[in-house]
Amino acid sequence: MITIVYFAWVRESIGHDEERVERPAPGVTVADLIAQLATRGGGYAQVLSDPAKLRAAIDQRFVPLDTVIGDAKEVALFPPVTGG
């Protein structure tokens, strides 16, 4: 299992901030995971169907969406950051 965490409008649309899912097969990327989650429909489809608007982190480090998830423990999906 891995943990997926969501922030900002991704979290709001999906309706929860965290969930556990089966560990993706070797070679599966963050983009693949996003596409897979989007097929759940509803809030998932709403915010995950346009990956260009999303950013990601693996084990608390920013990564490009084509990064392989591998043996990571936590994947985070969120909009571009707006701190400062």
Added chain:
Amino acid sequence: MKRVAIQSADFDVATELAALEALGGGGVASFTGIVRGEGGLIALELEHYPAMTAAQVDRIVDEALARWPLLGVNIIHRFGRLEPGARIVFVGTVSRHRTAALESCAFLIDWLKSDAPFWKKEHFADGATAWVAARAEDEAKAKGWTA
């Protein structure tokens, strides 16, 4: 001195500056970010990624320490609900000379905007809410430092 604080509580700028001034440098530079009350905004809600934020800001500070000869860096970034006029962020740097202090302070705030896991949601007087969209120019500013 390196200090990174991610907190909901307010902070006192004079206290923070005094601590930086005591480090024996020749110049202290600082930036304080404030919530603007424009367009009927009544509050800004800052969400962050608690497991990641402090470590990520720490990495940004290390980058500044590697680039400039600094005697001290202090970053405070608040989260939670903040009203117009409230302080959001403080960046303070100390060096022997002004250039390193000023440049590193500008670098740090540019990078906090584009590389720290915070998201701002605006709350308006009429009950409307809106997530702040990332600005391409902020991203470009931060990337400008990579050259």
